[in-house]
Amino acid sequence: MSNLSKSSQSLSELFYALLLAAYPQEFRREYGREMLQVFRDCCRAETERSGRLGAMRVWARTALDLARTAPVERLHTLSGRLNVMKALRTIALAIVVYIAAVMIVGKLLVAGRAYLPYAAGAMLDSLLSIGIAFNFIALILVTTKIARPVKAVVAASVCVVLLLSAVLLLLPAEARPGATAMTTMVLSLLFWFGAHRWWAHRREQSAAES
């Protein structure tokens, strides 16, 4: 190969290397070097076969390929980010729903407390408050795929226990709940753990079957 064609090939590779910037950064990092290598091989083979005309044919094909595939790769990267946005939107919506649920249920409990015996009222209170916290933590872990469903349920129960312990420690001694209220809290924690553990197990089983 003459010095002139060697230098025009190096220039051609340099230009293609610059054009690779059209692809997303992650794609370039993973395959940029290989794409350049393949382009170099194609140029060399076509130049040896048909001279400059061959090199021009490679350029025409590569330019078309780049114009078609770079936007597709950009879209793929964007859709990966959109999945994260979708998870965040679900969590934001869940926060709004949970706040509304706490307000509505709180009002209903205050109204209904007059007709309920103390133990039943305390049980409902703890079922709802622990349930809201438990569901919210589990939802975040499952939606963001930080943990698989079964692990998310265990992690959510640990978080709720830690939260409850922190609240009880912060409360002044005289304001801490009595033995009956503590029992209802433990029972409702067990209820949510059992219900979610069953749901997570079913979900993982059906995923494995399909």
Place this chain on the structure above:
Amino acid sequence: MKKSEREAESFLPLTPAMFNILLALSDGERHGYGIMQEVEAASGGRMRLGPGTLYGSVKRMLADGLILESDERPDPALDDERRRYYRLTELGRRVAVAEAQRLAGLVSVARAKRLLTKTQVGS
């Protein structure tokens, strides 16, 4: 239908680029340029993969478990060690078979409707 067949059929229909890459890798591992040459030769020059199409498909096929990056070089003395080689996985082979069967089914329908004669298939 067996679970493995269901799994293979969930990837169908394949894009022409993906099917051609699977076919190129069906008789041994190859690097990127090797795949390009094999696809071009097998299609009689009618199918030419550009670098973007080739590596875009490779990326998705690696993620789907249809191909694997090979650790070994067929002949390290003859080749540039920096090149990455790819090979078919068992799932990739099953998907290639399923796609070939799907296309064969379409060809037989075309033949039954007299859109295609035996000589046209061979040409």
